[in-house]
Amino acid sequence: MAGDGAADCLVIGGGLIGLLSAWELRRAGLRVVLLERADTGREASWAGGGILSPLYPWRYPDAVTALARRSQSRYPALADEVARTGGVDPEWTRSGLLILDTEEEAAARDWAARGRIALDTLDEDAVARCEPAAQAPGRALWMPEVAQIRNPRLARGLRAAAAAAGVRIIEDREALRIAVQDGRAVGAETRDGTVxxxxxxxxxxxxxxALLEASGLAAPPIEPVRGQMILLRSRPHTVSRIVLHRSRYVIPRRDGRILVGSTIETAGFDKSTTEAAREALLGFARERFPALADAPVEGHWAGLRPGAPGGVPFIGNHPGINGLYLNAGHFRNGVVLAPASAELIADIILDRTSFLDPSLFNWEADRTGAPAAGSA
Ligand SMILES: Cc1cc2nc3c(=O)[nH]c(=O)nc-3n(C[C@H](O)[C@H](O)[C@H](O)COP(=O)(O)OP(=O)(O)OC[C@H]3O[C@@H](n4cnc5c(N)ncnc54)[C@H](O)[C@@H]3O)c2cc1C
Known part of the structure; x- marks a missing residue:
């Protein structure tokens, strides 16, 4: 590609999406530089919960389901490879997802049947057997194949694996503007010169x-959507399933820690936490799981999801500038969608035939049929 000693591809942003894209492109033989404003993997990719499925997945368009399924099938091998080559085990765990809301049972079952996705309805006794710690309001939907991953570990391992594969990672350097010459992207301007x-x-x-606007370029409608989460300290196996009820959920980690999420807030780029959110999340956890009544709160944080209309990410080329591509806007599902999104953007950049029709995620794709950014 670039023949003058410059990299073939510059990736801006070192979250899970950027790290995986850079790794994928490097493994296809490109010389790749990744530019990160601060430390890699410390923004949404650190703050997220790591559930490897959209919540209420039947609400999403088929394009998102297809991307999620591709990622889900790749995750076990990816987690192994990250542990082997990146030296950090991201603890991929098939916990299953127990959904205590049944109002949309018909739509859920129809969606599952169409995609041959495992989804059962459990009666009260079966719910109690499935997750004895949960105080369930009645019947539930059960997706036994849904897994989780410890996303902060995944990001750390990926950074090491990508660097070991030859991705040049530059941290503490912000891309101030995209550098464009003759209608073509040629790099990024930083305070230390152009990469x-x-x-x-x-x-x-x-x-x-914000970066595209600062560069004077057309920008897609991707907006920050704040999500707060708390972390409870408990003993291993106190809770063993991911449990979802009215858009709140618990995720039990192997070491007994339990994540409780999350809020959906419009607060610009403000990452502060609020007492009201802490109380609401704690109240949910204690009401649904009496065994957590005395579990101390070990952490409370907020992250900024990249919210795109309908939760459908922008994966593809920029409509106005040659050689400029986007892989962004994964909203609530950036962890589960990351491997397939990286594969798809690499296919687009390398002009390879892909596993999915890339037009489903391009700038002009229809993003209206999907849930709005504010809904679960
Ligand atoms: C509370 C919460 C819970 C979530 N739970 C889940 C879940 O269970 N499952 C799931 O799949 N998803 C979940 N998500 C969503 C998921 O975390 C995000 O969709 C995903 O992490 C987005 O990844 P990203 O790489 O696009 O963004 P980020 O991780 O935010 O990375 C973007 C990176 O770009 C860098 N950057 C920005 N501007 C510049 C610049 N100008 N120059 C250089 N670098 C720059 C930033 O510093 C950052 O490191 C959750 C999110 C939150 C907040």
Whole structure:
């Protein structure tokens, strides 16, 4: 690609989307530089919960389901490879997802039948056997194949694996503007000069539109959507399933820690936490799981999801600038969608035939049929 010693591809943003894209492109033989404003994997990709399925997955368009399924099938091998080559085990665990809401049972069952996805309805006794710690309000939907991953570990392992594979990672350096010459992206301007590359991929999460606007370029409608989460300390196996009820959920980690999420807030780029959210999340956990009544709160944080209309990410080329690509806007599902999104953008950049029709995620794709950014 670029023949002058510059990289073939510059990836801007070192979250899970940028790290995986960079790794994928490097493994296809490209010389790749990744530019990260601060430390890699410390924004939404750190703050998220790591459930490897959209919540209420039947509400999403088929395009998102297809991307999720591709990722889900790749995750076990990916987790192994990250543990082996990145030295950090991200603890992929098939916990199953127990959904205590049954109002949309018909739609859920229809969606599952169409896609041959495992989804059962459990009666009260079966719910109690499935997750004895849960105080369930009645019947539930059960998706036994849903897994989780410890996303902060995944990001750490991926950074090491990508670097070991030859991705040049530059941290503490912000891309101030996309450098464009003759209608073609040629790199990014930083305070220490221009980092040049044959192609530029923006994977800057919630900050993607801001970077494009600062560059004087058309920007997709990707907006920050704040999510708060608390972390409870408990003993292993106190809770063993991911449990979802009215958009709140618990995720039990192997070491007994339990994540409780999450809020959906419009607060610009403000990552502060609030007492009201802490109380609401704690109240949910204690009401649904009496065994957590005395579990101490070990952490409370907020992250900024890259919210795109309908939760459908922008994966593809920028409509106005040659050699400029986007992989951003994964909203609530950036962890589960990351491997397939990285594969798809690599296919697009390398002009390879892909596993999915790339037009489903391009700039003009229809994003109206899916749930709005504010819904679960
Ligand atoms: C509370 C919460 C719970 C969630 N739970 C889940 C879940 O269970 N399952 C799931 O699949 N998803 C979940 N998500 C969503 C998921 O975390 C995100 O969709 C995903 O992490 C987005 O990844 P990203 O790489 O696009 O963005 P980020 O991880 O935010 O990474 C973007 C990176 O770009 C860098 N950057 C920005 N601008 C620049 C610049 N100009 N120059 C250089 N670098 C720049 C940033 O510093 C950052 O490191 C959750 C999110 C939150 C907040």
């Amino acid at each position: 040049r590359a044959g192609r530029v991929l923006v994977a800057a999460g919630a900050w993607t539109a």
